[in-house]
Amino acid sequence: MESRYHAVYAEWQADPEGFWLEQAKAIDWVDAPTKAFDAEAGVYGRWFPDASCNTCYNALDRHVAAGRADQTAIIHDSPVTGTQRKLSYAELLAEVKALAASLQDLGVTKGDRVIIYMPMVPEAAIAMLACARLGAVHSVVFGGFAARELATRIDDCRPKAVLSASCGIEPGRTVAYKPLLDKAIELAAHKPEATVILQRPQLHAAMTEGRDHDWAGLRDKAMAAIAAGRDVPCTPVKATDPLYILYTSGTTGQPKGVVRDNGGHMVALQWSMEALFGVKAGEVWWAASDVGWVVGHSYIVYGPLLKGCTAVLFEGKPIGTPDAGTFWRVIAEHGVVALFTAPTAIRGIRKEDPEGELPRAYDLSKFRTLFLAGERADTETIRWAEKALGVPVIDHWWQTESGWPIAINPAGLGLLPVKYGSPGVTVPGYYIQILDESAKPLGRGEMGAIALRLPLPPGALPTLWNADDRFRSAYLDAYPGYYATADAGMIDQEGYLYVMGRTDDVINVAGHRLSTGEMEEAVSTHPAVAECAVIGMRDELKGELPCGFVVLKNSNLLSADAIQDEVVALVRERIGPVAAFRRVIVVDRLPKTRSGKILRGTMKKIVDRDAFDMPATIEDSSALDDIERALGR
Ligand SMILES: CCC(=O)SCCNC(=O)CCNC(=O)[C@H](O)C(C)(C)COP(=O)(O)OP(=O)(O)OC[C@H]1O[C@@H](n2cnc3c(N)ncnc32)[C@H](O)[C@@H]1OP(=O)(O)O
Secondary structure (H helix, E strand, O other), rough: OOOOOHHHHHHHHHHHHHHHHHHHHHOOOOOOOOOOOOOOOOOOOEEEEOOEEOOOHOOOOHHHHHHHHOEEEEEEOOOOOEEEEEEEEEHHHHHHHHHHHHHHHHHOOOOOOOEEEEOOOHHHHHHHHHHHEEEEEEEEEEOOOOHHHHHHHOOOOOOOOEEEOEEEEEOOOOEEEHHHHHHHHHOOOOOOOOOEEEEEEOOOOOOOEEEEEHHHHHHHHHHHHHOOOOOOOOOOEEOEEEEEEEEEOOOOOOOOEEEEEEEHHHHHHHHHHHHHOOOOOOOOOEOOOOOOOHHHHHHHHHEEEEEOOEEEEEEEOOOOOOOOOOOHHHHHHHHHEEEEEOOOHHHHHHHHHOOOHHHOOOOOOOEEEEOOOOOOOOHHHHHHHHHHHHHOOOEEEOOOOOOOEEOOOOOOOOOOOOOOOOEEEEEEOOOEEEEEOOOOOOOOOEEEEEEEEOOOOOOOOEEOOOOOHHHHHHHHHHOOOOOEEEEEEEEEEEEEEEEEOOOOEEEOOEEEEEEEHHHHHHOOOOOOEEEEEEEEEEEEOOOOEEEEEEEOOOOOOOHHHHHHHHHHHHHHHHHOOOOOOOOOEEEEOOOOEOOOEHHHHHHHHHHHOOOOOOOEOOOHHHHHHHHHOOOOO
């Protein structure tokens, strides 16, 4: 069945550069692009090479100038603190200018990096936009990461300043952020010159004289200076200049610094809001994620504000804050038209409310669509949500690297029939090709590696921070002319994509992308551990959960129970609570090939109770029985 989607995809395919130059007209440029793409620039080419712009200007100033000053830009709904706060576009702009002025006073200028380590408060978005205003490059670090992870990021991007808060609020506990930041700065070789700390009423942070600055104090001073005539203009940057760096798990302990540029990012996000999510300027949109993830960047902050929407910034959980009706309360109370969340959130709600009774207690009449992404959406969860909410439930697929959807059922271009198990069809801008191991294109219905033909569209990563070679080796070298997504899957006869799972050691826990290799590095630092393997174990709620298998040193004198507890604590301390690492199993040996490679794939199949063929290269097949026994089977 042909739809508007097919026409738009064909339009893009016929003239990709013309298509993006047309979409670029929705952005206010300092110097408008005359050319869409320079194939010779950067690693695989760069979008809008001769344009200059400012992302903050497009997210705020132009809307205020165009009559949206009094429209709410951000609704902070925080059931964990029992507070709500609304900021109009004019108020948000004033806050952003004040913070930008304070950062200027601390010496932050165009091109400097600023780390943002914040809970889900409006100041996190204010911090991102203030950096964008100055042409500084922000790097947001998710609050669930431990000090060591933060230190790794500090050393990689070498920030001039770090913006943080005294604490985050998790159900039942207050997470003191400032001691984690202090520890990270102590661990890091690079020392940021300044920090700006938001003191929250729930916990006061101790400050280091000369380095730490009080957010509120700086704000009041800057507001007074602005009232007295200080101007804080938007700094023009090249469209190809970096807006942010966002670290994502790789196959080693060294996370990859995904770079996002200014111009292409704005063009892609602005277009996606209406074309893909069907949301118009002035409407209320909610992405229930965290600013520390790419969804938070693209669809809590930049996408909705570039479009002129009202964005909900939610500080709470789908269940327990206070109950499994919270999402429906937020939608009803703020008039949300579309919600983006991870399938884990809906699975958690469904577990508490299997009959879908709670949505009936709320007026969801404005609500049009539920979007799911971040991990595989199982059919039962989608069907439950369709029935409980009475709206289309749209699974879609993308990555930190892409920055915006690669495959979706495009609500704004006319919904296509839903196929359960598929995240939809290819988004205009992308050309998905399924490849075999020798990079030979496969046909419809054939399973292989999911690759994206170069160039990637505007908004997708142009490279990794200070690591062009790593970018090439991690993504481009495997299949010349393509970007390797590290996911496997197939495309059916009607062009629907099916994503089957990662081809590397990255696992997806509750929509959080985590590296088992990094967990293995942490586990192996325990003095009693001789060898280990961390496997992603299928989990009904979170999709996957890490499970560690450890072989102990002969010299070890501790009990297996004690070691299990210590290893769990070690991973939490080194990576953070987000790893959700709770299961450790002590075994006598790990199954290996004759060349010494641990058979992780086979181990995973055993853990998940999937059928498997005995690997021909296995050194000692009885090692697999040990795994079964250790699992209590
Ligand atoms: C499409 C492109 C992409 O893939 S972008 C990524 C998309 N993914 C997402 O948006 C993530 C979706 N997941 C979630 O929002 C959460 O996992 C939901 C579903 C809400 C469940 O939350 P929760 O119950 O806390 O479980 P969890 O597994 O997230 O947390 C594990 C432990 O980490 C902690 N944690 C979480 N966030 C923070 C934070 N900001 N600061 C400090 N700690 C944090 C949690 O409290 C939890 O700790 P504990 O182990 O229970 O003590």
